[in-house]
Amino acid sequence: MKTRVLSILLSGLAYTCTAQDSVMFRKIADEVMLHGTCYDNLRVLCKTVGHRISGSPAAAKAVTWGEKAMKEAGADKVWLQPADVPYWYRGKESLYLKLDGKYEKVAALSLGNSRGTGGKTVEAPIIMVHNLEEFKALPESEVKGKIVYFNYLFRQDFIFTFEGYGDAVKYRGLAGSLGASKGAAAVIIRSMSTGTDDFPHTGGTRPYRDTLKTVPSMALGNKTADRLEKACLKGGVTAKMTSECDMKPNMVRSYNVIGEIRGSETPEKIVTIGGHLDSWDVGEGAQDDGAGCVQSIEVIRTYKALGIRPKCTIRAVLFMNEENGQKGGQAYADSAISKHEQHVIAVETDAGGFSPRGIGLVMPQAQKDKILAYRNLFLPYGVYDFTKEEGGSDIDPIGLKLHTPLAGLIPDSQRYFDIHHTDNDVFENVNHRELKLGAAVMAQFLYLVSEHGL
Amino acid sequence: MKTRVLSILLSGLAYTCTAQDSVMFRKIADEVMLHGTCYDNLRVLCKTVGHRISGSPAAAKAVTWGEKAMKEAGADKVWLQPADVPYWYRGKESLYLKLDGKYEKVAALSLGNSRGTGGKTVEAPIIMVHNLEEFKALPESEVKGKIVYFNYLFRQDFIFTFEGYGDAVKYRGLAGSLGASKGAAAVIIRSMSTGTDDFPHTGGTRPYRDTLKTVPSMALGNKTADRLEKACLKGGVTAKMTSECDMKPNMVRSYNVIGEIRGSETPEKIVTIGGHLDSWDVGEGAQDDGAGCVQSIEVIRTYKALGIRPKCTIRAVLFMNEENGQKGGQAYADSAISKHEQHVIAVETDAGGFSPRGIGLVMPQAQKDKILAYRNLFLPYGVYDFTKEEGGSDIDPIGLKLHTPLAGLIPDSQRYFDIHHTDNDVFENVNHRELKLGAAVMAQFLYLVSEHGL
Numbered sequence: 087m088k089t090r091v092l093s094i095l096l097s098g099l100a101y102t103c104t105a106q107d108s109v110m111f112r113k114i115a116d117e118v119m120l121h122g123t124c125y126d127n128l129r130v131l132c133k134t135v136g137h138r139i140s141g142s143p144a145a146a147k148a149v150t151w152g153e154k155a156m157k158e159a160g161a162d163k164v165w166l167q168p169a170d171v172p173y174w175y176r177g178k179e180s181l182y183l184k185l186d187g188k189y190e191k192v193a194a195l196s197l198g199n200s201r202g203t204g205g206k207t208v209e210a211p212i213i214m215v216h217n218l219e220e221f222k223a224l225p226e227s228e229v230k231g232k233i234v235y236f237n238y239l240f241r242q243d244f245i246f247t248f249e250g251y252g253d254a255v256k257y258r259g260l261a262g263s264l265g266a267s268k269g270a271a272a273v274i275i276r277s278m279s280t281g282t283d284d285f286p287h288t289g290g291t292r293p294y295r296d297t298l299k300t301v302p303s304m305a306l307g308n309k310t311a312d313r314l315e316k317a318c319l320k321g322g323v324t325a326k327m328t329s330e331c332d333m334k335p336n337m338v339r340s341y342n343v344i345g346e347i348r349g350s351e352t353p354e355k356i357v358t359i360g361g362h363l364d365s366w367d368v369g370e371g372a373q374d375d376g377a378g379c380v381q382s383i384e385v386i387r388t389y390k391a392l393g394i395r396p397k398c399t400i401r402a403v404l405f406m407n408e409e410n411g412q413k414g415g416q417a418y419a420d421s422a423i424s425k426h427e428q429h430v431i432a433v434e435t436d437a438g439g440f441s442p443r444g445i446g447l448v449m450p451q452a453q454k455d456k457i458l459a460y461r462n463l464f465l466p467y468g469v470y471d472f473t474k475e476e477g478g479s480d481i482d483p484i485g486l487k488l489h490t491p492l493a494g495l496i497p498d499s500q501r502y503f504d505i506h507h508t509d510n511d512v513f514e515n516v517n518h519r520e521l522k523l524g525a526a527v528m529a530q531f532l533y534l535v536s537e538h539g540l
Numbered sequence: 541m542k543t544r545v546l547s548i549l550l551s552g553l554a555y556t557c558t559a560q561d562s563v564m565f566r567k568i569a570d571e572v573m574l575h576g577t578c579y580d581n582l583r584v585l586c587k588t589v590g591h592r593i594s595g596s597p598a599a600a601k602a603v604t605w606g607e608k609a610m611k612e613a614g615a616d617k618v619w620l621q622p623a624d625v626p627y628w629y630r631g632k633e634s635l636y637l638k639l640d641g642k643y644e645k646v647a648a649l650s651l652g653n654s655r656g657t658g659g660k661t662v663e664a665p666i667i668m669v670h671n672l673e674e675f676k677a678l679p680e681s682e683v684k685g686k687i688v689y690f691n692y693l694f695r696q697d698f699i700f701t702f703e704g705y706g707d708a709v710k711y712r713g714l715a716g717s718l719g720a721s722k723g724a725a726a727v728i729i730r731s732m733s734t735g736t737d738d739f740p741h742t743g744g745t746r747p748y749r750d751t752l753k754t755v756p757s758m759a760l761g762n763k764t765a766d767r768l769e770k771a772c773l774k775g776g777v778t779a780k781m782t783s784e785c786d787m788k789p790n791m792v793r794s795y796n797v798i799g800e801i802r803g804s805e806t807p808e809k810i811v812t813i814g815g816h817l818d819s820w821d822v823g824e825g826a827q828d829d830g831a832g833c834v835q836s837i838e839v840i841r842t843y844k845a846l847g848i849r850p851k852c853t854i855r856a857v858l859f860m861n862e863e864n865g866q867k868g869g870q871a872y873a874d875s876a877i878s879k880h881e882q883h884v885i886a887v888e889t890d891a892g893g894f895s896p897r898g899i900g901l902v903m904p905q906a907q908k909d910k911i912l913a914y915r916n917l918f919l920p921y922g923v924y925d926f927t928k929e930e931g932g933s934d935i936d937p938i939g940l941k942l943h944t945p946l947a948g949l950i951p952d953s954q955r956y957f958d959i960h961h962t963d964n965d966v967f968e969n970v971n972h973r974e975l976k977l978g979a980a981v982m983a984q985f986l987y988l989v990s991e992h993g994l
Contacts, residue, residue, distance in 0.1 A: 116697045243570045245921055245977065272816070282579070282972050345750045443897070443922060467699055468897060468952070470924040498895045498922070498952060500973040518736050519954040523699065 104463065107537075109465055110394075111530045112483035117388050118256040121277075124380035125518040127155050128439075131380065131498050132370035132513035139367040140407040141173025141338035148363050152343035152379065152404045159383045160390035161345030167522035169417035170337040171407040176367055177330025181274070182306055183212075184324045185304070185317040192310045193284050194274070197291040197303040198366060199410050200262055202329030208233070208302065209326045210271040210293045214318035233325050236275040237259050237315050240503065244266070247280055248288040248476070254278050254408060255429025262291050263302035272302040275521055276311035278503065283507040284309035288366050290410050302329055302365070302523070316393050340406045342414045345386050349536070356422075357431040357536050358401045359385050359528055362408035362480055369511035373502065376513075377439030377521055381495075385532060396536040398430055405480035408436065414478055419483035420475040429490040431535050435528055439521035440497035444471025445531055449491030453540050457493075460534055467527055471496060493531070497524055552694035558917065564848075565915055565917055565984045571842050572980040578834035579972040581609050582893075584966035585834065586824035592822040592898075595627025595792035596863040599965040602817050606797035606833065606858045612835045612962050615799030615856070623871035624791040625861040627741075628653050630821055631784025635728070637666075638778045639771040646764045647738050648728070651745040651757040652820060655714055656783030657726070662687070662756065663780045664725040668772035674709070675718060684724035687779050690715050690729045691769050694957065700890070701734055701953040702930070708732050709743075716745050716754035726756040726781050730765035732957065738763035739962040741839035742820050744864050756783055796861045796868045800839050803853040803990070811990050812855045813839050813982055814933055816862035823965035825955065830967075831893030831975055833858045836951075838979035839986060850990040852884055859934035862890065869934035873941045883944040887990050888932025889982055893975035894951035898925025899985055907994050911947075914988055921981055925950060945994055947985070951978055 101534040115377060118124075135151055138144040143308065147165065156164045182196035196202055213228060215221040221234070238257045244250040257275050265273040275470060277287035284307035291303055304327060306314065317323045343363065349355060361378020365371025382402040389396060406414035431449075445464075447454045458472055477492030485492045497520070505511045572578075589605055594596040604618065610618045633656065635648035650656055666684060668689040670676040675688070692711045698704040711729050719727040731741035738761035745757055758781060760768065771777045797817060803809060815832020819825025836856040845852060858867035876883060885903075899918075901908050912926055931939060931946030939946045951974070959965045 103591075115699065119696050119699075242973070243572050245569065247973070280973060441954050458821075465925075467924075471922075500895050501971050504971070504973075517955050517958070519696070519701070519734060519958075523954065532694065 093464045107460065107463055107534065108189040109306050110533060113392055114529045114533065115467060115526040117392055118384060118522050118529065120521045121391065122384055122525060123387060124384040124525050125521055127380040127383060127522065128372065128376050128516060129513055131376050132372050136370050137365050137367050138363070139174065139528040140171040140340060140364045140410060141334065145340060145406065146366055149341050149343055152363055155383050156343060156345035156386065156402065159345065159387035161386050162348050164345045166341035166422060167344055167417055169340055169342055169413045171413045172338045172411050173334040173338045174410055175331060175334060177202065179329035179331065180231045182326040183314060185313055189326060191287050193307055194304045195286040195368065196329045196331040197258060197262070197305060198288050199333065200291050200303045200331060202331040203301065203302045203327055205328065205330045207326050207328045208271050209324060210451060212318060212325050214315065224268070226268045227528060229270050231269065231271055233272045233274060233327065234265045234270045235314060235318060236273060237311065238276060240278055240280055242280060247503045250280065251278055251503055258289050258291055261299040262303040265301045270301055274325065275303065277305040279306055279308050280503040281308055285510045287507040288368060289507045302327055313498050342406050343404040343420055344401055345383070346399055347386060347389055347396060349397055350395040351397040353399050354428050354430050355398040356401055356402055356427055357398045357532055358429065358443055358481070359532055360403035360405050360480055361435050362414070363404040364407050364409055366409055366507050368507065368509045370513055372511050372513045372516050373418065373438040374506055374511055375408065375436045376518060378435035381435050381439065381521065381525035381528055385529045388529045396533065396538040400532055400536060408480050412483065415480035415483045419487045422484055422488060429484060429488055430540055431491045431493060432481040432484050433493040433528065433531065435495040435524060436478045436498050437495060437499065438502045439516050439524055440501060441520045442467065442469050442497050442524045442527040443494060444469055444474060444496035446474040446476030446494040446496050447472055448475050448477045448485060448493065453491050456540060459489040464527065464530070467523065469527055495524055495528055555740065561914065561917055561988065565980055566988060567846055568842055568983045568987065569921060571846055571979040572838060572976050572983065573696055575845065576838055576976045576979060577841060578838040578979050579836040579975055581657050581837060582826065582830050582975065583967055583971060585647065585830050586826050587609045590824050591819050591821050592629050592825060593628065594625040594794060594818040594864060595788065599794060599860065603795050603797055606817055608989045609837050610724050610797060610799035610840065610856065613799065613841035615840050616802050620795035620800045621798055621871055621875060623794055623796055623860050623867045625794045625867045627786060627788040627792045628864055629788060631656070633783035633785065636780040637768060641928040643780060648758045649740040649742040649822065650783045650785040651712060651716070651759055652742050653787065654745050654757045654785060655754065656785040657756045657781055658785045659782065661780050662725050663778060666728070666772060666777045666779050668769065678722065679743055680722045685723065685725055686977060687726045687728060687781065688719045688724045689768060689772060690727060691765065692730060692736055694732055696734060701957045704734065705732055712743050712745055716757040717752040717754045720753040725989065726750065728779065729759050731759040731761055733762050734957040735762055737761060737916040739964045743961045751968040756781060796860050796872055797858040798855060799837070800851060800853055800855040801840060801843055803851055804849040806853040807853050809852040809882050809884050810855055811852045811884050811986055812927050812935070813986055814857035814858055814859050814934055815889050817858040817861055820863055820961050822961065822969055824962045824965045826965050826970050828960055828965055829862065831889045831970060832889035835889050835893065835975065835979035835982055838863055839983045842983045848987065850987065854990060862934050866933055866937065869937045873937035876938055876942055881944055883938060884994055885945045885947060885948040886935040886938050887982065888935045889949040889978060890932045890934070891949060891953065892951050892956045893970050893978055894955060895974045896921065896923050896949060896981040897952050898923055898928060898950035900928040900930030900948040900950050901926055902929050902931045902939060902947065907945050910994060918981065918984070924980055928985065936968055937984050949978055949982055
């Protein structure tokens with residue numbers, strides 16, 4: 087009952103505050119678009135740290151960068167939250183395909199978390215399947231000792247490309263263990279890629295230190311995948327795969343970087359905005375997820391620059407180890423539990439620094455309705471879609487363990503899976519205005535929630 | 541009264557057809573996203589023709605390309621519609637600035653349609669103004685013989701960048717004649733650019749063969765503009781400008797390229813979709829407006845591939861000379877008048893091949909309302925904004941002369957003015973999915989109008 091009265095009261099507030107909120111939305115957007123430092127911050131992260139897989143020296147350097155950037159943004163308090171993370175390393179690797187009668191080296195990447203060939207060369211004929219059904223129908227005798235090519239096409243007919251990713255990603259996750267189940271020597275997959283180019287996409291395969299048997303696993307870019315498909319239809323294709331990748335035996339101490347502005351009225355209530363600081367060990371982790379990190383820091387900077395004193399405590403979190411363990415997200419949730427923290431909402435931006443189009447909401451309908459009452463405020467900033475139930479991997483643990491409502495920035499998704507997890511995920515492929523606009527929308531959204539509650 | 545009854549009848553149709561329309565929208569999107577050729581077409585235009593200013597041999601080559609592409613798309617009829625166009629040429633040009641005591645060559649572009657220094661070198665001190673008011677306040681004696689630097693910043697706080705362009709573009713249009721009005725030797729402007737780089741942006745200045753006195757005019761990229769600003773604040777800056785650009789004495793015969801699918805029920809009613817084939821003489825005219833051309837052709841191809849027999853005649857038009865004369869658009873309107881054609885609507889896509897976000901509508905409210913009744917059909921394709929009154933320069937003449945309702949594709953605008961009219965407007969800066977999605981939305985929109993009228 088108390089909740090209901092509060093909710094009605096807040097609805098009333100919502101109504102009367104709209105004009106004022108609209109002015110604040112404009113101020114926030116002006117501040118970010120005219121004076122935002124997130125793009126410059128991203129340049130520094132990408133060009134002085136570069137890619138930064140969990141556990142690596144680069145990841146440690148990224149933590150130092152994040153701490154400094156958070157302080158420069160003016161956070162009242164900045165600290166590092168420990169998280170022990172796995173450290174997967176790639177080492178040397180190569181893939182040669184005999185497509186036209188002679189071997190040629192092709193662009194390929196071992197899948198993240200996979201175990202390679204131990205530096206030895208595996209040479210075997212390739213057998214191609216297009217999907218799980220075809221693979222399941224194959225007798226073990228046809229697979230044994232061969233390299234299985236999972237040639238599943240990323241569906242380009244989904245308009246929201248995350249649906250295409252959701253549809254295709256099982257081939258990355260399962261290929262190695264499927265191959266092992268029928269005695270394959272190794273597997274090759276067509277990357278989870280919308281690209282028209284030849285960049286192979288890495289990304290997590292088997293969970294860290296699971297007990298499933300698996301085999302060496304590599305991904306191809308779309309152009310090589312097309313050539314291999316053609317060659318397999320003719321027959322007689324063989325491959326030579328060599329790789330050293332593996333998980334290091336010990337976990338590595340790493341950290342989430344946290345900065346906060348203490349709430350002016352209800353500091354015990356926490357509103358979190360975050361991205362993840364680790365990346366795969368290719369490219370510069372610019373869109374995935376340097377963008378989300380610098381946008382989260384920008385929220386802090388913007389509030390400080392505008393003198394906004396949020397009612398709730400606002401926390402920006404650069405999570406560690408989203409890509410292959412989610413240990414940072416778990417540490418954040420565990421800490422919240424042990425400290426009996428009150429979390430109003432946790433928001434993540436981990437879908438790229440593209441033009442914002444919506445905000446995903448993972449919460450009961452009553453809370454969604456509260457947010458939807460403000461939806462028109464976002465229209466001038468191009469944000470219209472509140473229908474998707476998308477939060478983010480790093481905030482899933484706090485959602486699960488504390489039942490905290492979750493939200494996620496939904497940027498335009500057209501370009502994300504062209505560059506996701508590739509050598510092409512570099513600073514130059516982030517647009518300054520798109521990145522800033524996403525940051526502005528996050529700052530606006532957090533302002534609403536902090537002022538009006540949920 | 542008849543109109544009213546028809547309108548009610550059509551509203552009824554609108555209501556009952558929604559499910560069917562939704563299915564057709566999906567079919568159109570699938571066809572374009574999975575089998576669309578617009579991206580490949582754009583590659584051919586950009587890489588085999590390149591930039592193609594009106595009147596140039598490259599523009600003639602583009603006409604030949606367009607005719608072939610339109611035929612390959614399966615248009616029932618393809619023809620060339622004559623338009624005599626001006627031919628502005630750049631020739632050699634250079635700008636040297638003495639910023640730190642010695643001259644250095646900087647990236648600069650003469651403004652389109654401007655007359656250069658006749659190949660001679662103009663050397664003069666620079667006087668900087670930030671806006672028109674500052675310029676107007678200057679006594680003639682302070683301007684005479686000098687090079688005026690119009691250092692007006694493109695406003696990055698407008699979320700829809702075309703508003704920023706609309707705000708700033710007068711400096712490109714007026715700088716030369718303003719300079720002349722107070723006896724300046726030449727003018728330099730900061731480009732109409734949102735870019736964080738140093739690409740200068742050309743673009744039209746004085747109208748073709750106007751009678752206004754003007755002086756040589758060049759644009760700088762933002763980085764050089766920033767450096768010049770700093771140097772001017774210190775004082776003592778001079779420049780050496782040399783340019784050969786001018787308008788050729790004679791008009792050149794050129795063409796609009798037109799392809800059509802004859803209407804199955806009311807062939808006399810024409811629905812036009814177009815982009816412009818000419819570009820400025822830099823880059824490859826990829827986003828401006830190769831994108832609009834290949835999207836227009838894609839509409840024809842998609843209808844043919846799906847066996848759609850539109851009730852009205854659908855015309856795809858590649859207009860010539862949008863950039864510096866609009867002679868193609870005028871020829872199209874004049875031909876429509878002389879042939880007593882019935883035009884239901886004319887639609888242009890000339891704001892880049894970015895993710896579609898809306899459709900601009902320039903028509904009476906009653907007609908807007910008819911379209912708005914279908915707005916939810918577009919939401920799954922990311923199109924939500926029907927509030928902007930934007931058509932396109934090439935269709936303005938038919939709108940003015942025949943009172944034809946106009947519409948324009950509104951893509952995401954964040955990146956457009958980073959590359960518009962620069963050497964950076966190349967094929968590589970167009971994303972395949974964004975381009976196709978825009979084409980799909982245009983095909984969907986034309987389908988609606990052709991089926992349900994306006």
